[in-house]
């Protein structure tokens with residue numbers, strides 16, 4: 001009992017210092033060099049509302065202060081790499097109370113598509129991205145994420161091709177916030193959880209069926225791998241192909257809109273018959 005009270009008090013104190021440190025980071029002016037990088041590299045940024053741009057920059061300062069970046073296979077880590085990754089990841093955090101991907105400590109960056117070791121144990125906790133050549137990888141118990149810099153750059157440059165490895169891998173991290181890799185992020189109420197599970201189950205089953213029969217789909221059929229990949233792939237489509245996703249999968253779009261508290265149709269660069 002006493003120990004329980006003591007540890008709760010300790011968590012409250014730690015939380016207080018963490019919040020205070022984050023407030024101080026947000027109060028710092030955003031470095032102009034970083035803003036130049038975002039404007040040059042992250043295509044969606046200039047399409048966001050001014051208030052969302054400001055919020056995204058605040059989040060980016062905090063994420064960059066709290067996460068380690070390490071280069072692999074000869075890749076040097078530069079501000080360009082750190083900022084391009086962090087700014088994209090922070091799109092997932094807008095409008096919500098967030099703890100900044102708390103299970104993630106380190107981001108490992110390879111120059112290009114990397115080969116995963118065949119010796120690596122593949123368990124329920126480790127998710128493969130592709131077969132052996134991968135653009136990105138993360139797992140609930142890894143504490144790290146691996147990204148290919150060329151895939152990060154191409155994903156950031158085209159905001160409406162439906163592919164964004166940063167959004168995909170960081171969506172997995174959101175999934176882990178409630179300590180499971182089950183395609184269901186932390187949702188506020190039981191009612192929301194039930195609605196989410198019902199919609200995701202139905203949509204996942206239909207993607208699976210489409211993959212088996214070879215019917216073309218808006219969602220990448222990699223999402224048919226399992227519920228966790230379905231959430232990551234759906235997140236990419238939500239931010240990159242929102243007009244089509246809303247038209248073809250209105251219930252899926254509505255669930256994602258409620259969770260992310262955003263309507264990407266408003267800032268989408270997507271070109272379709274509907275908005276040409």
Ligand SMILES: [Zn+2]
Nearest residue numbers: 127129229232
């Ligand atoms: Zn994945």
